[in-house]
Amino acid sequence: MTLRQVEVIRAVMVTGTIGGAAKLLNVSAPGISRLVKYTERSLGIRFFQRQNGRYFPTPEAENIFEQINGVYKKVDDLSELISKIGRGGLSELRIGSVPSISQVMVPRAIERVRRRYPDLGIDINILKIEEAIDYLLLGRGECVAMSYRLEHSGLDFMPLASGELYCIVPPGHELAGRKQVSAAEITRYPLIGIDPNDPYGRIMAEIFARNRLDYNITIRARFGTTVCALVKAGLGIAIIDQFTVAHGGYPGIELLKITEPTRFDTYIAVKRGAPLSLHVEYFIEALRTEMRAVEPSRSNGKAVPARGRKK
Amino acid sequence: MTLRQVEVIRAVMVTGTIGGAAKLLNVSAPGISRLVKYTERSLGIRFFQRQNGRYFPTPEAENIFEQINGVYKKVDDLSELISKIGRGGLSELRIGSVPSISQVMVPRAIERVRRRYPDLGIDINILKIEEAIDYLLLGRGECVAMSYRLEHSGLDFMPLASGELYCIVPPGHELAGRKQVSAAEITRYPLIGIDPNDPYGRIMAEIFARNRLDYNITIRARFGTTVCALVKAGLGIAIIDQFTVAHGGYPGIELLKITEPTRFDTYIAVKRGAPLSLHVEYFIEALRTEMRAVEPSRSNGKAVPARGRKK
DNA sequence: ACTTCAACTTGGCGCAGCGTCATCATGCTC
DNA sequence: GAGCATGATGACGCTGCGCCAAGTTGAAGT
Numbered sequence: 212m213t214l215r216q217v218e219v220i221r222a223v224m225v226t227g228t229i230g231g232a233a234k235l236l237n238v239s240a241p242g243i244s245r246l247v248k249y250t251e252r253s254l255g256i257r258f259f260q261r262q263n264g265r266y267f268p269t270p271e272a273e274n275i276f277e278q279i280n281g282v283y284k285k286v287d288d289l290s291e292l293i294s295k296i297g298r299g300g301l302s303e304l305r306i307g308s309v310p311s312i313s314q315v316m317v318p319r320a321i322e323r324v325r326r327r328y329p330d331l332g333i334d335i336n337i338l339k340i341e342e343a344i345d346y347l348l349l350g351r352g353e354c355v356a357m358s359y360r361l362e363h364s365g366l367d368f369m370p371l372a373s374g375e376l377y378c379i380v381p382p383g384h385e386l387a388g389r390k391q392v393s394a395a396e397i398t399r400y401p402l403i404g405i406d407p408n409d410p411y412g413r414i415m416a417e418i419f420a421r422n423r424l425d426y427n428i429t430i431r432a433r434f435g436t437t438v439c440a441l442v443k444a445g446l447g448i449a450i451i452d453q454f455t456v457a458h459g460g461y462p463g464i465e466l467l468k469i470t471e472p473t474r475f476d477t478y479i480a481v482k483r484g485a486p487l488s489l490h491v492e493y494f495i496e497a498l499r500t501e502m503r504a505v506e507p508s509r510s511n512g513k514a515v516p517a518r519g520r521k522k
Numbered sequence: 523m524t525l526r527q528v529e530v531i532r533a534v535m536v537t538g539t540i541g542g543a544a545k546l547l548n549v550s551a552p553g554i555s556r557l558v559k560y561t562e563r564s565l566g567i568r569f570f571q572r573q574n575g576r577y578f579p580t581p582e583a584e585n586i587f588e589q590i591n592g593v594y595k596k597v598d599d600l601s602e603l604i605s606k607i608g609r610g611g612l613s614e615l616r617i618g619s620v621p622s623i624s625q626v627m628v629p630r631a632i633e634r635v636r637r638r639y640p641d642l643g644i645d646i647n648i649l650k651i652e653e654a655i656d657y658l659l660l661g662r663g664e665c666v667a668m669s670y671r672l673e674h675s676g677l678d679f680m681p682l683a684s685g686e687l688y689c690i691v692p693p694g695h696e697l698a699g700r701k702q703v704s705a706a707e708i709t710r711y712p713l714i715g716i717d718p719n720d721p722y723g724r725i726m727a728e729i730f731a732r733n734r735l736d737y738n739i740t741i742r743a744r745f746g747t748t749v750c751a752l753v754k755a756g757l758g759i760a761i762i763d764q765f766t767v768a769h770g771g772y773p774g775i776e777l778l779k780i781t782e783p784t785r786f787d788t789y790i791a792v793k794r795g796a797p798l799s800l801h802v803e804y805f806i807e808a809l810r811t812e813m814r815a816v817e818p819s820r821s822n823g824k825a826v827p828a829r830g831r832k833k
Numbered sequence: 834a835c836t837t838c839a840a841c842t843t844g845g846c847g848c849a850g851c852g853t854c855a856t857c858a859t860g861c862t863c
Numbered sequence: 864g865a866g867c868a869t870g871a872t873g874a875c876g877c878t879g880c881g882c883c884a885a886g887t888t889g890a891a892g893t
């Protein structure tokens with residue numbers, strides 16, 4: 212007894228004719244005719260009386276009809292539940308992100324996720340570095356997009372994308388309109404920066420350190436967006452990762468390429484050993500796609516397989 | 523969503539492994555593996571987490587599991603009902619027969635029916651000719667095995683089998699041990715017969731009429747079995763159709779072939795236009811088979827199709 | 834550290850269920 | 864009696880799903 216048989220029998224009972232059932236099920240009549248006959252033969256039960264080319268149920272079939280409808284209803288319930296879950300219902304995607312990535316890239320990735328799972332509940336958290344570990348370990352979320360990798364035996368890191376750093380200046384600034392600037396030039400202006408104790412701040416600082424340049428942070432902020440706001444307000448210039456300002460993510464400032472090579476690596480952190488939900492996998496893939504799309508240069512060929520996270 | 527998929531998902535959930543499910547469903551593991559994967563892919567839902575070659579349900583699947591069990595239960599109910607009906611439960615075979623056929627042939631046919639439909643309720647009626655019409659027209663039964671065909675616009679007749687007539691004598695009778703006797707010889711003894719007004723009786727009488735023989739009925743009975751009993755008691759000899767006494771149906775008498783050709787036709791009568799139940803069709807077929815098996819001579823090749831009653 | 838084992842996965846193959854269209858038989862309608 | 868609608872049947876092709884054999888991978892045993 213297959214579901215197909217139940218379906219077909221029911222359709223014939225409902226419509227009363229083979230052709231009607233065929234139309235109802237969007238198939239051609241011969242298939243229905245054959246399947247009904249085969250089913251009757253294999254079960255040893257006659258469901259229908261043929262009377263002048265018309266089908267009507269036998270007394271036995273009346274009994275069966277109720278049961279069939281019961282089965283059908285249950286299957287309907289099941290299908291509905293499945294489709295609800297298929298659209299993301301009944302479950303929640305809980306993810307975190309450091310501020311730089313959450314500014315532009317995460318919303319774009321989330322938009323993709325929403326399209327794929329319209330009913331999915333989504334919980335996004337902006338986390339500072341130190342919060343991310345607990346966030347994952349305590350199961351408050353499934354993954355965190357981070358701007359560097361830290362060693363922790365309870366976490367796994369997967370590379371996400373690599374970007375560059377830019378120098379941002381307010382419009383009308385002396386440097387505005389320049390194609391690119393060197394690190395040395397940057398140090399000649401009042402700088403707005405992130406606390407170098409913060410790993411994010413260290414990334415910014417590293418470029419000067421590498422070139423043994425002295426620099427002077429006039430204002431320290433914690434988030435890249437704050438930095439942008441301060442720059443926009445004309446309080447100085449700054450260095451920032453490209454993801455924070457991608458897609459015109461922060462209007463009213465100008466981006467300047469930095470002569471020296473820079474690199475800004477991002478990662479997805481997950482709790483080690485915890486299986487990933489389908490949704491979060493989709494999110495990670497979407498985020499990776501979005502971020503690689505703005506990567507400065509990359510052969511961009513191979514897509515990292517979604518589940519190859521071990522080793 | 524096919525029932526197969528539900529079945530497989532459930533089996534995997536229950537057993538926890540692909541192999542276990544395969545064993546449970548009596549198929550090989552690759553099929554299960556593939557179907558599960560295909561189903562997950564096509565529904566966009568992950569039912570199982572793969573962990574160290576072990577399957578366990580995702581949180582979503584837990585929800586679905588209940589529903590699947592519900593479907594399963596309903597399908598089980600349905601299967602049970604179907605198998606009950608398949609064994610003949612919930613319905614009744616109601617048939618009638620004239621005495622001559624009911625004596626030996628009907629029970630043998632019914633035995634076949636019982637084997638095929640162990641749970642089928644069976645109602646057998648022994649009917650005199652005149653009762654048969656009402657029996658059918660009022661829907662008291664679906665068919666009647668009769669020993670001749672009558673014209674009635676409300677009934678249809680289908681040929682059943684043709685037999686011969688025999689002369690029966692008590693053991694020790696003068697004719698006992700003879701291979702065959704002629705009609706003329708029979709008339710020399712006291713005869714036990716059926717009322718010639720009764721169509722059944724007329725059949726017996728016809729053999730003498732055809733040969734223009736005078737004969738003398740000393741005792742008149744109504745049923746063939748009564749005739750047999752009277753013969754057995756030594757009260758005379760008689761002519762009787764072979765079906766009544768087939769398979770040693772009436773021990774204690776001797777059968778003598780009659781020299782002249784004889785013929786005893788039987789029919790199945792059904793209400794015209796009324797559809798036949800599967801059971802009664804099976805019964806008719808069984809009865810036909812039984813009766814043709816004792817027919818004196820027939821190429822015995824072709825089986826009349828069960829439903830070819832029209833025209 | 835190497836082997837072994839027990840799972841699942843993958844590839845290749847074959848059958849049969851069920852889809853299609855074309856054609857035919859039947860009973861109803863005008 | 865011609866035309867129409869409905870099913871039945873035949874021929875044929877695709878694909879789901881069965882099988883076996885061989886390849887992975889993590890866990891356990893020595």
